[in-house]
Amino acid sequence: MFNIVLKGGDVLGADGQIRQTDIAISGSIITQIGTIPEPQANRVIDCRNKLIVPGxxxxxxxxxxxxxxxxxxxxxxxxxxxxxxxxxxxxxxxxxxxxxxxxxxxxxxxxxxxxxxxxxxxxxxxxxxxxxxxxxxxxxxxxxxxxxxxxxxxxxxxxxxxxxxxxxxxxxxxxxxxxxxxxxxxxxxxxxxxxxxxxxxxxxxxxxxxxxxxxxxxxxxxxxxxxxxxxxxxxxxxxxxxxxxxxxxxxxxxxxxxxxxxxxxxxxxxxxxxxxxxxxxxxxxxxxxxxxxxxxxxxxxxxxxxxxxxxxxxxxxxxxxxxxxxxxxxxxxxxxxxxxxLGLGQVTGQLETGYKADITIFDMQQPHWHPRHDRISLLAYAASAHDVHTVIVDGKILLDNRQFTTIDQEQLFAEADRRGMQLVKKSHTK
Ligand SMILES: N[C@@H](CCSC[C@H]1O[C@@H](n2cnc3c(=O)[nH]cnc32)[C@H](O)[C@@H]1O)C(=O)O
Ligand SMILES: [Zn+2]
Structure with missing residues (x-):
């Protein structure tokens, strides 16, 4: 039983190649990369038409x-x-x-x-x-x-x-x-x-x-x-x-x-x-x-x-x-x-079994992701941050279908706006 399985995405592997496959996550770690026919997991994410890269x-x-x-x-x-x-x-x-x-x-x-x-x-x-x-x-x-x-x-x-x-x-x-x-x-x-x-x-x-x-x-x-x-x-x-x-x-x-x-x-x-x-x-x-x-x-x-x-x-x-x-x-x-x-070369930055599950999933169902001659080229030259669909850190989903799971966005914007404005006002009245 895995914690999360990413099913059928286009995965950028540690060898630099992109292939359609599955990724299994147990705890904080990537435990399997390869086809998992009938995944048993707390959460299975359908990743067809998605590009999966290291965060x-x-x-x-x-x-x-x-x-x-x-x-x-x-x-x-x-x-x-x-x-x-x-x-x-x-x-x-x-x-x-x-x-x-x-x-x-x-x-x-x-x-x-x-x-x-x-x-x-x-x-x-x-x-x-x-x-x-x-x-x-x-x-x-x-x-x-x-x-x-x-x-x-x-x-x-x-x-x-x-x-x-x-x-x-x-x-x-x-x-x-x-x-x-x-x-x-x-x-x-x-x-x-x-x-x-x-x-x-x-x-x-x-x-x-x-x-x-x-x-x-x-x-x-x-x-x-x-x-x-x-x-x-x-x-x-x-x-x-x-x-x-x-x-x-x-x-x-x-x-x-x-x-x-x-x-x-x-x-x-x-x-x-x-x-x-x-x-x-x-x-x-x-x-x-x-x-x-x-x-x-x-x-x-x-x-x-x-x-x-x-x-x-x-x-x-x-x-x-x-x-x-x-x-x-x-x-x-x-x-x-x-x-x-950052001294974390053995920890993160690659999609590889044994590495931390720090993963970013792009939604490729957008005009600028078609046609798909070369997904690395699309990522570097055509992609937008708005295409980021799901983000996983240390095996936990922090952005789930574009929604934060750990951050209250309303409260955050209100606090940040109020504090930013006040700070600048203070430095002008000094
Ligand atoms: N001023 C702090 C210590 C520095 S924190 C890091 C600092 O880097 C500054 N900083 C931000 N961007 C740059 C940059 O591009 N070059 C140099 N300093 C920067 C930033 O404003 C901040 O003050 C103290 O006295 O305790
Ligand atoms: Zn700096």
Whole structure:
């Protein structure tokens, strides 16, 4: 007796092939892939005309920033952070972060994401939203060495790690989150690496996002951000580096040597005009690259289906090379490579027996899914998040025929709207 059986869908297998078959789920795990003639299960889902893929892994976001969606757009990164976002964030309460995170989780589940990496603050409230909603997440308390809360952030990171790493039925893991080289001076980063060594924790950091960041770092330390991080030991504990837009061939060699995994955020990089990360060169060098949305204030959505299309088209036009980042490579970045980037390569990101049942089911009964010459091409270039029909995380159905099973949508929208409006009002009246 299985818990769930997905019957007769077009399944994207771990070998990269799509075939029509069945998937059985017992507890939190995929226990069988192959034809199951008369399935005995608590729930059998008819998946004919549906595409079944590993749930998407969003490798970099600031979930609660959904509260600032559409508040400050069309600005330079540093101006945007310093004059708009950081003043507004100064008013955030733990309840705001809980509701903003839950709004992000709802948006991610509805667009097929089953796991995300977050860097923010009030992390116990983020973890609570993750635990209650049923999604999987890798959480980091963002730490900035230049703010009054620098030491407190270190202490909070340690207690958060001790309390939440491997918590929530194992759905939550924790990394340390030094924000960026421009907010974390070398002395502070040394404290972070010492803590990483003590805890055995990995590190999630923004690196080489803008040309200005690299120029300032080079001026101050005579080194690129990547080279500086290598010198400070930041790359010795397992590193998830967001952005890596302005990296040189020397930087790429260091990243390869140190096993740095990249969270590539094409939507955010385009909107903030940060630049185009040399993703084809990184892939060529054998670096693990996952896909991310970044926060909803710099994207402005958390839609990995859109990000898939962006990564598969941005690098083509940028390199004037239609062979750059093919559809299959884009889908891999959104799934299996993303899972590896988060240290979850043995857990999620693939439809394979023994893996967690983290699964997204697309409804292909839509005009843009016909005819079906190549389903991977349809997913990368033609699909919409609106086609997401059912989402399963850790063997539990979180989106059932487009309806949330763990989230009260009415209450969520009311809380998020009220809190988002209030926050922005407060930062104007200061
Ligand atoms: N400011 C916090 C720690 C940082 S949390 C993560 C931070 O990343 C910021 N952030 C969001 N998007 C980006 C981006 O694209 N680049 C750099 N920082 C960002 C976000 O506003 C948030 O403040 C403290 O002092 O405790
Ligand atoms: Zn970010």
């Amino acid at each position: 998407f892994v969003n490798t970099h976001t600031h979930a609660a920033m959904t509260l600032f969606r559409s508040y400050a757009d069309d600005m330079m990164l540093m101006d945007w952070l310093q004059t708009k976002i950081w003043p507004a964030e100064a008013n955030l309460t733990s309840e705001d972060v809980y509701w903003g995170t839950l709004l992000a989780i709802a948006e991610m589940i509805k667009s097929g994401t089953t796991c995300f990496a977050d860097m923010y603050f009030f992390m116990p409230d983020v973890a609570k939203a993750v635990a209650e909603s049923g999604i999987r997440a890798v959480l980091s308390r963002g730490m900035a060495g230049v703010t009054p809360s620098a030491n407190q952030a270190l202490a909070e990171s340690e207690s958060f790690y001790n309390e939440w790493h491997n918590a929530g039925d194992g759905r939550i893991t924790v990394m340390l989150g030094p924000h960026a080289p421009y907010t974390c001076p070398p002395d502070y980063l040394k404290k972070v690496t010492a803590l990483a060594g003590k805890l055995g924790a990995e590190i999630h950091i923004h690196l080489s996002e803008t040309a200005g960041e690299v120029a300032d770092c080079t001026k101050q330390y005579n080194k690129s951000p990547i080279a500086l991080m290598q010198e400070l030991g930041v790359l010795d504990h397992g590193t998830l580096a967001a952005h890596c837009v302005h990296v040189s061939p020397e930087d790429i060699a260091i990243m390869k040597e140190k096993g740095v995994r990249v969270a590539h955020n094409p939507g955010s990089n385009m909107k903030l005009a940060s630049g185009v990360a040399p993703i084809p060169q990184m892939l060529q060098a054998g670096i693990c690259v996952g896909l991310g949305t970044d926060g909803a204030a710099s994207n402005n959505n958390l839609d990995m289906v859109e990000e898939l299309r962006l990564v598969a088209t941005l690098h083509k036009v940028h390199g004037l090379d239609p062979l750059a980042v093919p559809a299959k490579a884009a889908v891999d970045m959104a799934t299996v490579q993303g899972a590896k980037a």
